[in-house]
Amino acid sequence: MSIELRVLTKVFGDVLAVDDLSAVAQPGEVTALLGPNGAGKTTTLRMLLGLVAPSSGTATFDGKRYDELTDPIRQVGAVLEASGYHPGRTGLDHLRILATASRLPHDAPERVLAETGLAADANRRVGGFSLGMRQRLGIAAAMLGDPKSLVLDEPTNGLDPPGVRWLRGYVRGLADEGRTVLLSSHALSEVELIADHVLVMARGRLLRSSSLAALREEAGVGSMVRTPDPDRLSAALDAAGHTHRHTDEGLAVDATPEQVGELAALHRIVLHGLEGTADLEKAFFRLTQEPHPPVERPLSAEGVLS
Amino acid sequence: MKALLDAELLKMRSTRATALLVLATLVLAVLTVATTVPGVIEENAWISLDDPDLLANVVGNGFGAPLVLMTLLGVLAFTQEFRYGTITSTYLGEPRRTRVLVAKGLSLALASIVITIMTLAVSVACGIALIRSQDGNVTVTGQFWQTVGAGFVVMAAYGVVGVAVGALVPNQIAAVVGVLIWMLAVEQMVIPLFPEVGRWMPFAAASSLMQVGSSYGDTLLSVAMGGLVLLGYTAVTVVLALIVTPKRDVL
Numbered sequence: 001m002s003i004e005l006r007v008l009t010k011v012f013g014d015v016l017a018v019d020d021l022s023a024v025a026q027p028g029e030v031t032a033l034l035g036p037n038g039a040g041k042t043t044t045l046r047m048l049l050g051l052v053a054p055s056s057g058t059a060t061f062d063g064k065r066y067d068e069l070t071d072p073i074r075q076v077g078a079v080l081e082a083s084g085y086h087p088g089r090t091g092l093d094h095l096r097i098l099a100t101a102s103r104l105p106h107d108a109p110e111r112v113l114a115e116t117g118l119a120a121d122a123n124r125r126v127g128g129f130s131l132g133m134r135q136r137l138g139i140a141a142a143m144l145g146d147p148k149s150l151v152l153d154e155p156t157n158g159l160d161p162p163g164v165r166w167l168r169g170y171v172r173g174l175a176d177e178g179r180t181v182l183l184s185s186h187a188l189s190e191v192e193l194i195a196d197h198v199l200v201m202a203r204g205r206l207l208r209s210s211s212l213a214a215l216r217e218e219a220g221v222g223s224m225v226r227t228p229d230p231d232r233l234s235a236a237l238d239a240a241g242h243t244h245r246h247t248d249e250g251l252a253v254d255a256t257p258e259q260v261g262e263l264a265a266l267h268r269i270v271l272h273g274l275e276g277t278a279d280l281e282k283a284f285f286r287l288t289q290e291p292h293p294p295v296e297r298p299l300s301a302e303g304v305l306s
Numbered sequence: 307m308k309a310l311l312d313a314e315l316l317k318m319r320s321t322r323a324t325a326l327l328v329l330a331t332l333v334l335a336v337l338t339v340a341t342t343v344p345g346v347i348e349e350n351a352w353i354s355l356d357d358p359d360l361l362a363n364v365v366g367n368g369f370g371a372p373l374v375l376m377t378l379l380g381v382l383a384f385t386q387e388f389r390y391g392t393i394t395s396t397y398l399g400e401p402r403r404t405r406v407l408v409a410k411g412l413s414l415a416l417a418s419i420v421i422t423i424m425t426l427a428v429s430v431a432c433g434i435a436l437i438r439s440q441d442g443n444v445t446v447t448g449q450f451w452q453t454v455g456a457g458f459v460v461m462a463a464y465g466v467v468g469v470a471v472g473a474l475v476p477n478q479i480a481a482v483v484g485v486l487i488w489m490l491a492v493e494q495m496v497i498p499l500f501p502e503v504g505r506w507m508p509f510a511a512a513s514s515l516m517q518v519g520s521s522y523g524d525t526l527l528s529v530a531m532g533g534l535v536l537l538g539y540t541a542v543t544v545v546l547a548l549i550v551t552p553k554r555d556v557l
Contacts, residue, residue, distance in 0.1 A: 050401045051394060051556040067401035078398055084391035086321060093320040094392075101313035101399040141395060 001148040008057035017043045019204040025182040030175045032191040033184040035201035041184035073102040077142030078151045087127030112140040131158030152183040188284045202288035223257045226250040226273035236267045314413035334371035339429045342367040343436040355442035362450040366518035368429030380468015383410045385478035403552045414465030422461045456516040463540045470543035501525035511535035
């Protein structure tokens with residue numbers, strides 16, 4: 001099942017939340033919608049799921065709008081936010097309600113609770129759950145119908161490092177089974193470890209759609225250097241025209257490790273460490289934070305005349 | 307639709323709030339019954355202990371708090387979901403939202419049958435006991451049965467209107483406070499003080515339908531007209547909810 005967004009646009013009042021967005025997420029791949037807060041990621045996912053009406057354009061699963069799917073819960077699983085629970089209800093009751101409404105097998109809630117490691121907490125009220133447990137419950141709810149596609153909005157929010165690792169493995173496994181996974185994230189470091197394809201978004205617009213490998217290649221290379229003599233190295237880098245900055249880990253240089261190593265040898269500067277860094281983070285910031293030139297609007301007839 | 311209805315009933319049963327609200331309401335119903343029977347707590351000018359319609363009147367007045375309960379349960383059906391964000395998973399399970407609205411309305415109508423039976427059990431039992439304790443006239447008249455029948459209709463209507471109000475006013479605090487101010491303050495003041503306006507209000511219409519008009523000095527509409535007015539309010543709120551619900555963005 002492939003997910004397709006076609007010239008999707010959403011205007012709230014006079015705010016253009018999503019602007020002319022077109023993209024595809026393929027089965028068997030993890031596609032990440034990546035962008036800073038306020039980029040329009042959540043609005044995009046909510047339009048895809050029929051919760052927000054697009055101002056124009058379409059968002060479809062194998063050509064069908066969400067509300068046109070038969071038994072949507074069996075086709076698409078969605079995790080939207082960690083707050084979608086009544087705190088007084090038990091986790092099991094929460095899932096039972098969803099399973100009942102969608103006529104799923106009676107054992108579906110127990111199955112997904114076990115899959116997400118919540119079996120022991122099934123009869124606790126959700127109000128007493130930690131953020132990480134709620135996020136797992138959200139994923140459990142999404143997996144109730146054993147769906148072919150999965151849509152996750154910032155799924156790692158609130159998860160602790162073991163939780164993030166678990167989620168990564170779980171999502172990867174789902175994609176490897178041939179399911180389509182579309183997830184959003186504002187953190188490139190997360191996406192780097194999980195996504196096959198990246199859609200970079202900012203201010204409602206799609207800035208880049210490419211494989212993670214292509215993005216990495218384009219990001220170029222940098223180096224991280226540790227030296228007992230940072231001032232001299234700094235001066236040598238300046239002289240050679242390599243920009244750099246001091247970080248907690250050492251000197252971050254916009255040059256290959258080979259270039260830095262040769263330069264250090266030339267100036268007889270001792271190095272304690274030298275490694276290459278593909279600066280994907282920087283590429284991401286460059287994409288999302290640089291002001292983009294305004295789109296040229298065709299002059300109106302009046303404008304031409306005057 | 308049956309699946310959606312089952313899910314709605316499960317939502318109601320799986321929180322403690324529902325049971326607590328029902329329990330509190332039954333206590334209030336007993337109190338209303340006690341204040342209506344002359345001589346128990348106070349003398350009532352509008353009805354005497356010898357009146358053959360005393361039991362009907364007592365039972366009819368016992369519906370005051372349960373009507374507030376039904377409206378609140380109706381309002382909560384949607385506003386709880388908006389408040390806690392569960393509306394998202396509800397609409398993901400059934401993207402055709404009017405079906406969700408209808409299922410919620412039906413679930414409240416079903417719940418109203420159960421709650422009406424509980425109310426009647428409590429108010430009839432307490433009413434008879436209290437009237438006997440005052441040596442009053444316990445007679446089961448035709449009016450009594452009309453009141454009982456009307457109770458089922460009015461309770462269901464209030465539940466459905468509550469669902470529609472909740473669909474229209476997603477902010478739970480605004481919806482609940484608004485409903486309480488309307489039912490406990492506005493109607494309670496306007497109906498007795500300005501009967502020419504007040505008798506067109508929902509609670510006045512419900513009261514005439516339930517034959518408790520004498521509590522308001524017989525200024526209310528006829529039974530048939532009261533029924534029509536109540537039907538009108540129900541229809542208008544439901545139609546508005548049906549129009550608004552599919553269009554609203556769920557953020």
